[in-house]
Amino acid sequence: MADPLTYPVQLVQPDGRRVHDREHAALVSDVGPERLRQLYEDMVVARRIDVEATALQRQGQLGLWPPLLGQEAAQIGSAHALHPDDYVFCSYREAGVAYCRGVDPGEITRLWRGVAHHCWDPAEINMTNPAIVVGAQGLHATGYAYAAHLDGAEIAVLTYFGDGATSQGDVAEALGFAASWSAPVVFFCTNNQWAISEPVRVQSATPIARRAYGYGIPGVQVDGNDVLAVLALTRQAVARARTGGGPSFIEAITYRMGPHTTADDPSRYRSAAETELWQRRDPIDRIRRLLEREGLWDSAFEKRVGARSDEVGARLRAATIEMPDPDPAQLFEHVYRTAHPLIEEERQEYAEYLAGDHISEGVRP
Ligand SMILES: Cc1ncc(C[n+]2csc(CCOP(=O)(O)OP(=O)(O)O)c2C)c(N)n1
Ligand SMILES: [Mg+2]
Secondary structure, three states: OOOOOOOOEOOEOOOOOEOOOHHHHHHHOOOOHHHHHHHHHHHHHHHHHHHHHHHHHHOOOOOOOOOOOOOHHHHHHHHOOOOOOOEEEOOOOOHHHHHHHOOOHHHOOHHHHOOOOOOOOHHHHOEOOOOOOOOHHHHHHHHHHHHHHHHOOOOOEEEEEEOHHHHOHHHHHHHHHHHHOOOOEEEEEEEOOEEOOEEHHHOOOOOHHHHHHHOOOOEEEEEOOOHHHHHHHHHHHHHHHHOOOOOEEEEEEOOOOOOOOOOOOHHHOOOHHHHHHHHOOOHHHHHHHHHHHOOOOOHHHHHHHHHHHHHHHHHHHHHHHHOOOOOHHHHHOOOOOOOOHHHHHHHHHHHHHHHOOOOOHHHOO
């Protein structure tokens, strides 16, 4: 058998032609016209969520936003492989996955506006909230997966993390534990080539997926801008987890076309030529070309996609602007389960500070 890591698995070429790869194409042989169109629609909506949220940040309505531009195929392809009872432990960048899990678009920006510690209710969509501590969610996912395994639940747990996160101890510990205990977890590494200003070549001297083998976990590289290939390989890993086969590792090779977050300026550390190269590999263009080649594109479909993304964008924007400011005293809630003297003292002090004359009306919360 060929070394699965000598090239990333691809099912659709950049010009929209299918790749003849019998082994992997079989994993998506049931994906017919409607499912293909749905994948395209969800990718367009994910991009719209990103464009809208980025604009809201630039307009002062959000404190921060971590763009997903360019990563739509990696997110939508993998999310489509999951069942509602599977569980997702994400990083901060997976708004497209949250959309596919059924989140109300009006909840996506809540944390980023700074009005709550969370965006959505994790129990409603079986997906955790954005996690800022890089790689920590790998451990959470492994623990959850192992517990599910002990309970006899036939589910898969999927955790998203970046190329940079693979340098974190948390990810290394999660891989070791998951392999030893056959935890039903899929490690989905979105290799978007950058960890803020650090290029991937300084994260790993070997393809990232190859590291999984050192833990006894099967690893594979996939063209992360090919939504069908991502769907195929994630389905395979999810099926393995759900049927007691233990953990898997997927490295989705893609590109972060925007800044790391809205607080970052990528022109300080990477060339415009590099970004332009990847813009030519746009994941949405690729699936659109496939639909066109296969006669699945028409103006009615285009209208349908436009209407859905307008609807989601408008809901996200209106809900963000209408989010009420929280009572600042809420900051002290949920630190401890029961009252704590030090927290009470701090709450009192802060209340006095807020009531003080030294705060001008302009900045009073
Ligand atoms: C433990 C920890 N260390 C450092 C940071 C600061 N930080 C935030 S994102 C990031 C880079 C992560 O890169 P990668 O894992 O490739 O994910 P990407 O942002 O590219 O999606 C760093 C270093 C952090 N949030 N948590
Ligand atoms: Mg990265």
